[in-house]
Amino acid sequence: MRKIAKFTALAIAAVVLTSCAASQPSTPTATLSSDPVTLRYAYWGPNQTAAMQKIADAFHAKYPNVTVNLELTPFKQYFTKLQNSAQGEDLADVFWINATNFQLYAANGQLADQGDVPRAVGVSASDYPPAAVDLYRYNGTQYAFPKDFDTVGLWYNRALFDKAGVAYPTKDWTWNDVIAAAQHLTTPDVYGIGVKLDPQAWIYNVVPQGGGTVISADQKKSGYGSGGSLKGLEYMSDLVNKYKVSPSLAQTTETDTRQMFGSGKVAMIYDGSYAAVELHKNEYTRANADVVQLPAGPAGDKTVIHGVGQAISAKSKNIEWAKKYVQFLVGPEGARIQGETGTTLPSYKAGQELWLKAMPQFHLQAFLDEVVDAYPYPTSKNAPVWQAYETEEMRRLLTGAATPADVGAELAKKMDSALATEGK
Amino acid sequence: MNTHSGLAAGRSRSPRSFSARKVMSIRQGEIMWGYILIAPTVIGLGVFYLWPVVQTLYISMTKQGPFGGSSWVGISNFERLATPEFGQSLLNTLGYTAIVVFLGVPVATVLAAMLSTTKLRFRVFYRAAFFIPVITLPAAIGVLWRWIYNTDYGILNQILRFFGLNGSSWISDPNIALYSIAMVGVWMTVGYNIVIIAAGIQEVPAWYHEAAMLDGAGAVRRFFSITLSAISPTLFFVTVLAMIKALQVFDIVYLMVGDTSPAFDRVKPIVYYFYQSGFIENDKGFAAAVAIVLFILIASLTGVQFWIQKKWVQR
The missing domain is CATH 1.10.3720.10 (MetI-like)
Structure with a gap:
């Protein structure tokens, strides 16, 4: 009896789901014009140009009246330019956005409502990592949608581990294992691990792993003053200043840790799934590097998740086509192109397998497994302001100029005052 | 001497008044042309240097919204x-x-x-x-x-x-x-x-x-x-x-x-x-x-x- 009830519930669910899916294609096509349309597409990643162009070409092949023009701006200038073009009402129709800047644009009416994107694509919402999708929802409205996502893993150099006779890291590692291994790996020529002043690769992982938060759930209060957060900061600081198993801040600022890792000067780094392409291109790391899930802190496994949002200008003259393009990009076709080329980890599930296969030398599955421990990328309405404070205080932490407790208290104070005046 | 100067004066009477006017108009023409010739520079300087200075001074007394819109805040900045x-x-x-x-x-x-x-x-x-x-x-x-x-x-x-x-x-x-x-x-x-x-x-x-x-x-x-x-x-x-x-x-x-x-x-x-x-x-x-x-x-x-x-x- 119970089984039958279960079965009927499933059947009903299936019918409801399929009818939803079936009813959707008729709605958007109604407003799409067949006149020639040109869409401007702004983005910041030069190593994604090839894939982005392929997607634009595939879209043009499917809808010959629509041409997509790519506009590349280096990341350092991207948001300056974006804001100026928004002020001049000259935003690209479709553009990349990140979680840090998203709310500023969403709150000020710059972005078009994209509705239920998975439904419009004709796939299930569960085909996308929810934490990455939620980053681009503001007051319950989906103003952008991630085309990819990234989590962070522990990359290690097998050759250096073999040489030092240290066992490879596993997904069960904790901070203490990292410290112990790094101490064995450190020689006059090699550092055990490369600690970098980088929010995504380091700070936003070790803080929740310690049991703290960067920002409260309502985005009104800093979490840096809490004991859990301080544990995370202490771990970072200790690797550099106490155990001296990491290059100094001066060194990692002048030569990126990924570069040091790529030339065998550093045995382990925390780096994102987005590092895979570069480490795969480098012959040395392709042969010697591998990756596992980040080691757990006192509060267990946690990994920050982020994805590049695809936003549509509210003032675009072709909003319907722009929506269609975003759906194409984040849907099966866009995911396939991004995955096959190994460009980035697509947000759409079916594309993820292709990304794994594109670089079989690495155990990239680690990045997918981490989604269950995802910590959403901390942000707020005007996040760049307190992120500047974050950088400032972390400099004091990593040079050893201040203790974790001082840095946490000072940063919490500055961040709270910034959050209090946000949007006023 | 007298005759000479009288002659000269008589000869040049009507041309002199004519030339005075002419000189005046040439003068004015020169001044006008002067202004016309420096106009591009002056306009450029005004539009691209002086006006922005005035505007910056004004903006420095306001709080600017991220996408336009502003409010007066005096010297608090x-x-x-x-x-x-x-x-x-x-x-x-x-x-x-x-x-x-x-x-x-x-x-x-x-x-x-x-x-x-x-x-x-x-x-x-x-x-x-x-x-x-x-x-x-x-x-x-x-x-x-x-x-x-x-x-x-x-x-x-x-x-x-x-x-x-x-x-x-x-x-x-x-x-x-x-x-x-x-x-x-x-x-x-x-x-x-x-x-x-x-x-x-x-x-x-x-x-x-x-x-x-x-x-x-x-x-x-x-x-x-x-x-x-x-x-x-x-x-x-x-x-x-x-x-x-x-x-x-x-x-x-x-x-x-x-x-x-x-x-x-x-x-x-x-x-x-x-x-x-x-x-x-x-x-x-x-x-x-x-x-x-x-x-x-x-x-x-x-x-x-x-x-x-x-x-x-x-x-």
Whole structure:
């Protein structure tokens, strides 16, 4: 009896789901014009140009009246330019956005409502990592949608581990294992691990792993003053200043840790799934590097998740086509192109397998497994302001100029005052 | 005489009144043409320089919304400048400027004098070599020097190590980064200064030197007693320009020292502070206040120079 009830519930669910899916294609096509349309597409990643162009070409092949023009701006200038073009009402129709800047644009009416994107694509919402999708929802409205996502893993150099006779890291590692291994790996020529002043690769992982938060759930209060957060900061600081198993801040600022890792000067780094392409291109790391899930802190496994949002200008003259393009990009076709080329980890599930296969030398599955421990990328309405404070205080932490407790208290104070005046 | 003048007067009576009018109209025409000819410059100056100055002053008294819209806040943006952070960036800028001017201009003067000696071989080559940094993109200069100064892999430390010296973290050590950057500032401006100063040196009449030589003055004596005083107007011009440019330093710092560098606080110049407030933290009203303060600083330091030049510039 119970089984039958279960079965009927499933059947009903299936019918409801399929009818939803079936009813959707008729709605958007109604407003799409067949006149020639040109869409401007702004983005910041030069190593994604090839894939982005392929997607634009595939879209043009499917809808010959629509041409997509790519506009590349280096990341350092991207948001300056974006804001100026928004002020001049000259935003690209479709553009990349990140979680840090998203709310500023969403709150000020710059972005078009994209509705239920998975439904419009004709796939299930569960085909996308929810934490990455939620980053681009503001007051319950989906103003952008991630085309990819990234989590962070522990990359290690097998050759250096073999040489030092240290066992490879596993997904069960904790901070203490990292410290112990790094101490064995450190020689006059090699550092055990490369600690970098980088929010995504380091700070936003070790803080929740310690049991703290960067920002409260309502985005009104800093979490840096809490004991859990301080544990995370202490771990970072200790690797550099106490155990001296990491290059100094001066060194990692002048030569990126990924570069040091790529030339065998550093045995382990925390780096994102987005590092895979570069480490795969480098012959040395392709042969010697591998990756596992980040080691757990006192509060267990946690990994920050982020994805590049695809936003549509509210003032675009072709909003319907722009929506269609975003759906194409984040849907099966866009995911396939991004995955096959190994460009980035697509947000759409079916594309993820292709990304794994594109670089079989690495155990990239680690990045997918981490989604269950995802910590959403901390942000707020005007996040760049307190992120500047974050950088400032972390400099004091990593040079050893201040203790974790001082840095946490000072940063919490500055961040709270910034959050209090946000949007006023 | 009389007849002559009467004749002349009679002959020229009607033409004279005619020509007076004509002169007047020619005069007016000239004035009008004068205005027409300077119009493009004046309009350009007004639209692209003076009007933005007025606007910036206005913006500095407002709070700007991220996508337009503003509210009047009076002088509160200026009050907010009273922070140690702004004070430090002011100090950084002045330190950089002092080095670039007080080291850069004398070095350029000596080099220009040396390049002006006719006996020197490959003169044109040296001039070109010194001028190359001037025509090189600041971005390329920043990247190049960043590499030269790199603690672990930079060529400077490798050379020092070859001589058994330890080297340093040139652009990351808070105590020396500003000097390292100022050296690049000197290097990239010295070529321009040399060209201007060398032109000044060439204007010095050769017989000054000949007379001095007859009196037994050597090259060094002649440089200090003749060349230096004769080119003082040129030196003044170069000093003023070098100072204004140095006070506006941004690009090489932006390219050589990132915001994660331990030395960042000790090298961040005012223009970087302006950039950070206006374009990263979206506080454009405050950024405008920073720009106004820099404007006043440049104007007053230039004013001081014009006042001091009366004491040392020969005319």
